[in-house]
Amino acid sequence: MxxxxxxxxxxxxxxxxxxxxxxxxxxxxxxxxxxxxxxxxxxxxxxxxxxxxxxxxxxxxxxxxxxxxxxxxxxxxxxxxxxxxxxxxxxxxxxxxxxxxxxxxxxxxxxxxxxxxxxxxxxxxxxxxxxxxxxxxxxxxxxxxxxxxxxxxxxxxxxxxxxxxxxxxxxxxxxxxxxxxxxxxxxxxxxxxxxxxxxxxxxxxxxxxxxxxxxxxxxxxxxxxxxxxxxxxxxxxxxxxxxxxxxxxxxxxxxxxxxxxxxxxxxxxxxxxxxxxxxxxxxxxxxxxxxxxxxxxxxxxxxxxxxxxxxxxxxxxxxxxxxxxxxxxxxxxxxxxxxxxxxxxxxxxxxxxxxxxxxxxxLAANSVQLLLTGADGRTGTQVTLFDQGPLQILQAAATGLPPGKPHVLALSTQADGTGPLQVLASFMTNPAGAAIVNTVGPIRQVVQENAGPVRRYLVIAPGSAAQPGAALQIQK
Incomplete structure (x- = not known):
């Protein structure tokens, strides 16, 4: 038994x-x-x-x-x-x-x-x-x-x-x-x-x-x-x-x-x-x-x-x-x-x-979220900075862009996205006008409000790293 x-x-x-x-x-x-x-x-x-x-x-x-x-x-x-x-x-x-x-x-x-x-x-x-x-x-x-x-x-x-x-x-x-x-x-x-x-x-x-x-x-x-x-x-x-x-x-x-x-x-x-x-x-x-x-x-x-x-x-x-x-x-x-x-x-x-x-x-508990908006003021892209210590992994969920076109994620010295751009990543939008964009660097240190004279603003612009156009979306 x-x-x-x-x-x-x-x-x-x-x-x-x-x-x-x-x-x-x-x-x-x-x-x-x-x-x-x-x-x-x-x-x-x-x-x-x-x-x-x-x-x-x-x-x-x-x-x-x-x-x-x-x-x-x-x-x-x-x-x-x-x-x-x-x-x-x-x-x-x-x-x-x-x-x-x-x-x-x-x-x-x-x-x-x-x-x-x-x-x-x-x-x-x-x-x-x-x-x-x-x-x-x-x-x-x-x-x-x-x-x-x-x-x-x-x-x-x-x-x-x-x-x-x-x-x-x-x-x-x-x-x-x-x-x-x-x-x-x-x-x-x-x-x-x-x-x-x-x-x-x-x-x-x-x-x-x-x-x-x-x-x-x-x-x-x-x-x-x-x-x-x-x-x-x-x-x-x-x-x-x-x-x-x-x-x-x-x-x-x-x-x-x-x-x-x-x-x-x-x-x-x-x-x-x-x-x-x-x-x-x-x-x-x-x-x-x-x-x-x-x-x-x-x-x-x-x-x-x-x-x-x-x-x-x-x-x-x-x-x-x-x-x-x-x-x-x-x-x-x-x-x-x-x-x-x-x-x-x-x-x-x-x-x-x-x-x-x-x-x-x-460190996995630390991250910062940012928003990029277009000229109409509507949110187009959400950005997260994942803290890795001295560096951050940036991930942007880009939406609201022209489909199937080359774009860049960049830093601007101006809040309105004008002036020279420092390109962080190049990407191509999919047929829905969206993309997931990743890059790595000490980005939080320059985009935060208290960054002082080195303050930069995240933007998305059309074109390539060699020839970026005018910003389509800027950091809110």
């Missing part, structure tokens, strides 16, 4: 712990929010993973995977760089965290917050996720043209699946039959049979730049975002994978995810250029509302019962918690710098407080 009980217990603990919310199937039971749950964000500029207790909406600390700039520029640097993507195992015991700059996947134990293995893959991976049967981890190697398949037990690469150039993300159908892989460099999403690893379907994307893809819990639809044109596509999750709808969602459309409630199934889409999360019904595709959340919303994930949607705010170093019944922000939680991929993991900590091996955020 004892042996049979032990065998039954082992079988029970080995089963996946899916909730009836994304990425689980609709027929799984919802899991109410508890202090054993965790919400995680991958913080690109502080190279940390922030750990939040959703029962109290508090930051417990960070898992430090690497150093900030300029320490991470050393040829002897051994930490992770550009911590970006996030996935988790079906048993909710392991995080898979992608670091783009170091081409790695860090596997983290959710109970202890310790890294138990680091796997190195091809150039510039973007996202990783476990197959629903918990046997494999599929890593989208965006800098190349394949999915790296890792053994979920040993974390060793066992094979590669050839896909269109620049795979952005893989997500699986709730029943585990298909893997859906969108592209960030090629205008095509592919559908892969998870058993044979063969491509069994192709979907033409409206543009080449898809950063995120998600499957509905009812197993009927797949939604993908197109960041460069500000659209979201929906296609049938089953053969022949026909496109069902294309939605104009807005500039810098980032990620999409779902909740299921007695009122229906809803898609939540982060629109970075509008600082909004837009909510759509998945049956009629009607937009229900738009929720103001904060600067540059990026990744988002539902709680295990669908009562909350947690959203990483890339340019606010924070997470917004949305009550999905009221579709209103009920908490904003400070975290690390530049959150990208996120994950809500029900029951991540089986016992205890789960604070072991966490650290305070340190």
């Amino acid at each position: 004892t042996g049979r009980f032990a065998a039954l217990l082992l079988l029970t603990t080995a089963l996946p712990a899916f909730a009836g919310q994304a990425p689980g199937p609709a027929d799984a039971p919802d899991i109410p929010i508890s202090k054993q749950d965790r919400f995680y964000s991958s913080d690109q500029f502080s190279n940390t993973v922030s750990v939040i207790d959703p029962s109290s909406n508090t930051l417990l600390g960070v898992i430090r995977l690497g150093d900030t700039t300029p320490a991470n520029l050393s040829p002897l640097y051994r930490g992770q760089l550009l911590v970006h993507g996030m996935g988790f195992s079906p048993d909710h015991r392991t995080l898979a965290v992608i670091s783009i700059g170091s081409n790695s996947v860090s596997f983290i134990d959710t109970a202890t917050n310790l890294v138990k293995h680091v796997a190195y893959v091809g150039r510039s991976p973007h996202e990783a996720f476990f197959t629903p049967d918990r046997r494999e981890v599929w890593v989208s190697v965006r800098g190349e043209d394949y999915i790296a398949v890792l053994d979920a037990g040993t974390y060793q690469e066992t094979g590669r699946i050839k896909v269109p150039n620049g795979p952005g993300m893989t997500i699986f159908s709730p029943d585990g039959a298909f893997g859906y892989v969108c592209s960030s460099f090629s205008p095509e999403t592919v559908v892969i049979d998870t058993k044979s690893h063969a491509i069994v379907g192709r979907v033409k994307q409206e543009s080449p730049f898809c950063p995120d893809i998600a499957a509905t819990p009812d197993g009927r639809q797949v939604w993908l975002t197109l960041k460069d044109v500000g659209r979201t596509m929906v296609f049938d999750a089953r053969p022949p994978f026909a496109v069902l709808r294309v939605l104009d969602t807005g500039p810098i459309t980032n990620h999409v995810n779902f909740i299921r409630t007695p009122r229906g199934q809803f898609a939540y889409v982060t629109v970075g250029g509008l600082n909004e999360v837009k909510v759509f019904r998945t049956d009629t595709f009607e937009q229900v509302t738009a929720i103001r959340v904060g600067a540059l919303p990026h990744g988002l994930w539902p709680s295990g019962d669908g009562t909350r949607m947690y959203v990483g705010l890339e340019n606010a170093d924070a997470v917004a918690a949305i009550d999905t019944a009221a579709n209103a922000v009920v908490a904003t939680i400070p975290i690390g710098q530049g959150p990208q991929g996120v994950a809500y993991v029900p029951g991540a900590v089986p016992q205890g407080e789960g604070r072991d091996n966490l650290q305070p955020p340190g």
